[in-house]
Amino acid sequence: MGETLPRVPKGAKLRSDTWSRPVRTLRVKMVLLGSSGVGKSSLALRFGKDEFRTASPTVGCAYLTRVVHLSDVTLRFEIWDTAGQEKYHSVTPLYYRGAHAALLVYDLCKRETFIRAQVWLKELEKHYIPGSTVIWLVGNKGDLAQDRQVSVQEGQALANDRGLSFTETSALSGDQVSELLQAIAHRVYECIGAQQGGLSEWQETPLVDLHRKGTFNPFASCCKVGP
Amino acid sequence: MERDNHQAGQAQGVSFCDPPSESNPPAETLATSLCLLGNHMFPDSVERKEEISTGADKEEPADLHQSDVKPNEQSVDAELLSNQVKKLETEEIETLEELINESTQPTDRDAEDVAMDNDQSDSGEFVVTMLAKAKLEEQGIGVKGRSSPLLEAGIQESPAFISHRDEDVTADSWRQHRKHVFVLSEAGKPIYSRYGSEEALSSTMGVMMALVSFVQSGDNIIRSVYSEEHTVVFLQKGPLVLVCVSSSRQSEDQLRGELLYVYYQIISMLTQASISRIFEHKKNYDLRRLLAGSEKILDGLLNLVDSDPSFLLAAVHCLPLASSLRDSLSQILQKAITPNLVFSILIAKNQLLTIVQEKTVIEDTRLEPADVHLLLNLIGASSAFQAGEIWTPICLPLFNPDCYFYAYISYLDPPECTVCLLLLSTDKEAFYAVAECKRKIEEAMVAQNSLSLIAKAQSYSVSQVGVSDLRHFMYKPFDVPDNYRQLTQFTSPEMEAPYSSDEEKMRLLDLYRYMHSRIHSTSRPLKLIYHVAERETLLAWVTSKFELYTCFSPLVTKACAITAITKLLRWIKKEEDRLFIRYPPKYSTTPNPSKSSRGGKSDQQDTTDNGFLSLL
Known part of the structure; x- marks a missing residue:
């Protein structure tokens, strides 16, 4: 884990020069949890593609990837955007198991989603040793602050109380979203990346999108943004 | 009052x-x-x-007037x-x-x-x-x-x-x-x-x-x-x-x-x-x-x-495609496999391109059209799929109403999102393995330039049949040759003028529904109906080999219509390879007994059991 030797994966010779950067790429599993309609998919879409679209309810779970570059490491976020609908609750543990980061998202205009986020927190705490997962409380829909039902102080207080981080975002306007991802990246790397075996290294499989772009650019990032 | x-x-x-x-x-x-x-x-x-x-x-009311509901x-x-x-x-x-x-x-x-x-x-x-x-x-x-x-108190997580x-x-x-x-x-x-x-x-x-x-x-x-x-x-x-x-x-x-x-x-x-x-x-x-x-x-x-006759006919509609292209797509799917994968389905413009099944599955049972319709509807109704890769439990009620499959759904041509890949596994933990199959499929399709070929594929015009007076038809063979126990399919051209507006489309579908109800009447089923409607003439015919609904211009004679149908059947025979998925491709995924799942529970099966068998 300690060495930062460049790696040349088998079969990826074409791109070997992109691997000469002495930067490791680590996999981070991040899961978004929360009630239906709080904006998990919109946040995920912001994370992944920096777009906003009116989303329809997620079916099961959507998987997106996003690469975040830190000064001495590259983190490849594997984002699991779970469905908030109750019918999928029985399968949700499938998605949050082994997550390095968990985002508990609530809609700051709907108090019940804030309460629901606390239920998710209890659920997470049941299964995880503190320190193995970075849990972040996210109050979304900051653009609708005039209809706010949960104050910043309340969110912050809950976060302080339970040792979580806290941010208010707006997936619609994009406010605080990229900042949030950067902050999570730093926190995950500090807390988990330092541990022995905390984060596994990501190895590009030889098959991944070699031909995805029409022209081959040897200086392109070794990681694609989004799926 | x-x-x-x-x-x-x-x-x-x-x-x-x-x-x-x-x-x-x-x-x-x-x-x-x-x-x-x-x-x-x-x-x-x-x-x-x-x-x-x-x-x-049951007697259907005879008059067909629009309802004139009095205001309350x-x-x-x-x-x-x-x-x-x-x-x-x-x-x-x-x-x-x-x-x-x-x-x-x-x-x-x-x-x-x-x-x-x-x-x-x-x-x-x-x-x-x-x-x-x-x-x-x-x-x-x-x-x-x-x-x-009636509503239980406390369930106030109201859906939007x-x-x-x-x-x-x-x-x-x-x-x-x-x-x-x-x-x-x-x-x-x-x-x-x-x-x-x-x-x-x-x-x-x-x-x-x-x-x-x-x-x-x-x-x-x-x-x-x-x-x-x-x-x-x-x-x-x-x-x-x-x-x-x-x-x-x-x-x-x-x-x-x-x-x-x-x-x-x-x-x-x-x-x-x-x-x-x-x-x-x-x-x-x-x-x-x-x-x-x-x-x-x-x-x-x-x-x-209401708008798609597939449901009425209980058959799937596949996109017409040169058989060589369809075969090459099937081969791509056939090669990208992982343990416990049971169905690989490729869809374009909400129509089937090809479908590959696990060998054991195809021997024991077949995918019912209704299950395919439900899957297509699920994909069509959720724009969320366009955002990333989806992994979701899904039950195929006609296959087994009590168990879940795990479906991997991803579009292969973002941002257009017309070509969709659907992989069904029995292993809920198989996401990464199945996602890897998609990578392989994507890779092979790029190598063969399949996406641009698929983009060119489209439904056909009735004029290609070359039968004058024929405006539209729906043909459902009961058994495509060489396709014993194959998914029931039907073929139908685009609805063109005079059926291009939504109202007219619906009117034609209503006529078809009427013909269908006469053919399938429980009290007096019919084999052949020649029906002169107000603005068109229809002929429906069911034999042991096929079910056919045709729509002609209004003045066609019965003899003309019969001749036209003979020509049409000849044309379909000639185009069969392009219109239907023939020769059902199969693959065999090595069973991985320890990872089989059933009904969403992670209960371990005994070693002779392999994933899909538990579903049968």
Whole structure:
């Protein structure tokens, strides 16, 4: 884990020069949890593609990837955007198991989603040793602050109380979203990346999108943004 | 409005199916309930003959005029109104008490029946409340979205109701919808309504349930109610009751078939086993908790059922494709496999490109068209798929109604999102392995330039057949040669002028539905129909080898039409390779016994069991 030797994966010779950067790429599993309609998919879409679209309810779970570059490491976020609908609750543990980061998202205009986020927190705490997962409380829909039902102080207080981080975002306007991802990246790397075996290294499989772009650019990032 | 309570005696034509039970319910009480339902659904029911049919003798009303529903006059004098309501309420309660008393006096029934009766007496009070409420609502007092005593307290994670879910259910426009679909639980709890919010309709659904349980109390099953303009069809599946109120002139069997699709779509999300378990545990469970967020999928299904003949024909429509291209796509899918993968399906523009099945699966069973329709609808109804890769449990009700598959869904051509890959595994942990298969498929498709070839593929024009006067057709072979137990398919050209507008398309589909109902009539099935309609002539023909529906210009003679059909059949024969998926491709995924999953539980199977076998 300690060495930062460049790696040349088998079969990826074409791109070997992109691997000469002495930067490791680590996999981070991040899961978004929360009630239906709080904006998990919109946040995920912001994370992944920096777009906003009116989303329809997620079916099961959507998987997106996003690469975040830190000064001495590259983190490849594997984002699991779970469905908030109750019918999928029985399968949700499938998605949050082994997550390095968990985002508990609530809609700051709907108090019940804030309460629901606390239920998710209890659920997470049941299964995880503190320190193995970075849990972040996210109050979304900051653009609708005039209809706010949960104050910043309340969110912050809950976060302080339970040792979580806290941010208010707006997936619609994009406010605080990229900042949030950067902050999570730093926190995950500090807390988990330092541990022995905390984060596994990501190895590009030889098959991944070699031909995805029409022209081959040897200086392109070794990681694609989004799926 | 006063007329309501005089209606009881006016309803006629009440008949029940086999066997004519000794304890036929008193027609008067039943008729009262019926009228209540009628008043809400179609306010002009006084002058109408109502006919309940539960068996074979169904007669379609002969005239085809548009419904002229009279507006429900509403009084403005609230005080007077509430007095009336009170009066009506008491009357209803009296009538219903009779009903309940009758149903709670079992004579020599077995234990099961007695248990059922108990439920009914439980729900008796509820029925009374509901009927009284129906009165309120029918008189325009009902406020949409008001909370209903039926709703469990504490489930306030309300799904976002959109567009027609906010419809005013007391408005005429609501009544004039061509086809209403309601789903309710046996306790009369609303589960789904195509138009209007379920809360606002809880009373109406209560009346529906009253009808169902009342007929049930006479050891009978209510199947349908015919009025001049509407057909009300009932379908009971396990603890769910599905009701369709249609003015579409479709046959009862067709409407029941559509209700069955709705039921299957619900099953595909929750499984039959879990629905029965839930209701066994708690009779008055509010299933909307579990279906929250899925209304759009059901709405989408009902829109498809109305506009896509695949549902009527119970066959899938595949995109015409040069057989060499289809074969190469199949080979790509065949090579990208992982343990416990059972189906690989490639879809473009909501039509099948190809489908590859696991060998053992294809030997034992086949994918039913209905399951494919549900999958296609799921993909079509959720734009969320376009954002990333999806991994979701999904049940294929006709394959196995009690188990989940895990579906991997991803578009291969972002951002256009027309070509979609669907991989079904029995292993819920297989996401990364299955996602890897997609990478391989993507890779191979890029190498073979498949995406641009697929983009060029399109449905064909009827002019390519080269038969003048032929405007449109639907051809469903019962067995594509070399394709024993192959997925049932049909082929059909684009609908072109004069059927290019939505109204005209619907009109043609309605004609096809009419022909279909005649061909498949239970009392008098036909093999060949030559039907001269107002603006076109249709010919439908069913043989042991195929089912064919054709539409000609109006002045075609019978002889001409027969010649044209001969030519058409010859053309189809010639184009068969392009129009249908032939030679079903298969693969064999090495079973991985330790990882098999069943029904969402991670129970370990014994070593001889391999994933999909547990599903059979």
